Amino acid sequence: MNALRPLTLCLALFACSLASADEARPLAADPLTEQRLLAITSELRCLVCQNETIAASNADLANDLREQIRGMIQAGKNDDEIIDFLVMRYGDYVLYRPPVKTITLFLWGGPLLFFIMGIFGLRHYLVRRNRQITASDALSDADKRLAEALLAGDDAPTAPHPSKTPQS
Amino acid sequence: MNNKYIWILVAFALLVVLLGYGLTLNPREIPSPFIGKAAPEFSLPQLGKEATFAPADLQGKVWLLNVWASWCPSCRVEHPVLVDLAKRDVLPIVGLNYKEVRGDGALDSSKIAPEEEKQLATERAQKWLTQHGDPYALSVLDLDGRVGIDYGVYGAPETFLIDKAGVIRFKQIGPITPEALETTLLPLIAELNQ
The missing domain is CATH 1.10.12 (Lyase 2-enoyl-coa Hydratase; Chain  A, domain 2)
Incomplete structure (x- = not known):
């Protein structure tokens, strides 16, 4: 019985990890993608809840944008390309760090x-x-x-x- | 000494003017980067038809792209103005039905199957148009809001005025008011139609 204990423990842990992996799949599918997503979206302003980042906002549009950015990361786009994509659509307004221009x-x-x-x-x-x-x-x-x-x-x-x- | 206080007063007055001007601005109106740029391409299914629509189909015409949805209260406010504009027959209005199902907070869209979604969106949109009048030459369904993102939409209603060359010339954020129609939109349409 004693010899079996580590095995049961392993099995129990494995079952646990399976359960949690199942629940959090959309986030944990690719931790690296999520990490980059968080890093990028923390620098971007949500257009609906204007004082929130896209990372923090619960607005529908923020959700859609996170989904879109997630897709772009998986498609191998780099950070600049992703940020350009958003600036092209929403203007410099989405940037929490506005670029240096005559107007700024x-x-x-x-x-x-x-x-x-x-x-x-x-x-x-x-x-x-x-x-x-x-x-x-x-x-x-x-x-x-x-x-x-x-x-x-x-x-x-x-x-x-x-x-x-x-x-x- | 007196001189010094006058300068402080002047600086304060300037600050009041600056901040007061800031209060008159609408923070929800974010200047669109699309003005003067080509309208982004898309191809979406038309509402209630098998055909699709692409902006290139209206090349050579001045037209209006109006973002709407049946769940959007401001679209309801705007709608009579669009119906009125359609009656004047100055340009075709294309409706971009934006996230008809997914945008409605009252529906749990995760429980709706993709093929059901289009069906439901069509029903809801058509019902709304029968109820309130249909000013659109045609409407297209943007179920997942991707085309909306391509147009920088962040809240319906939004309206884009597109010229003969397919360039966006004007964007109305929020409902088109009767004043905005008379003072901004109609003169611009007349100018572009020349």
């Missing part, structure tokens, strides 16, 4: 433009702040006299100068 130049160049504007803004701000600091830190004649007097070891004049409080 601002879209792609915008972030860089804003970055450069930010750098200039920052520079402008820093230069102005620097100027303000040096201007406000310049000693007035009275302060200078006070400092010189202190450095010379004389007693400070009776009243501290009112123009320089620590807060200012």
Whole structure:
């Protein structure tokens, strides 16, 4: 009996795998195809549920398109051919990564433009702040006299100068 | 200092204008890449006939390809406009019956056998046309929606205006409204028919 146990286990597992393979046939028929299908359709926008990918959408059209793309993968088409097929029919709209064209130049160049504007803004701000600091830190004649007097070891004049409080 | 606030206000106003303009656009209207391109070829069985139809059959004529199905509520809305257009007899209207059976969410199409599907689609489509009037010179059955995909259809109704050379000149997404017919479609048809 003990000797038979591995065999029964194997049989049981085999039966299990048969059962599950039967249920999931359309998906598991060719894992490589499904993997590529998922990779391609995750980059494509569904036209019906516009904020979903074709991979994620449950819309009828998304289903049809997945079926069509599955067929194209099995027919040996490469990713670019498949994506061109969809762009030809639905336009750049299906692409989550729009191509660089004159019309999308601002879209792609915008972030860089804003970055450069930010750098200039920052520079402008820093230069102005620097100027303000040096201007406000310049000693007035009275302060200078006070400092010189202190450095010379004389007693400070009776009243501290009112123009320089620590807060200012 | 005041100057600075004015600039912020100007930037804000520009943003409001930009976003406000965005609100007036219809996100469902995706510009078709087919305008100015040849209408994709197909050959599909005609509704209720043995014959097939291909776009090349209408070469030399200006014609309309209207995507419809009996399960599509907007097609019902659009239908009187098409019937009206057909009465004016300015051009042939070809109906592309799109996924008559498979597109109907109320039917479980996986339980319907392929030969039954065509039968059922024909019955449903013909019943609908008898009920609401038939503006079509002919209709073709696109049971699996493959031709629909070739035309970039993503929701019925959609209508393509095709010129004498077989080039798509205009696409209406959603129902043709009476205004769209008068202001856009009819003038364009007259121009193309010259």
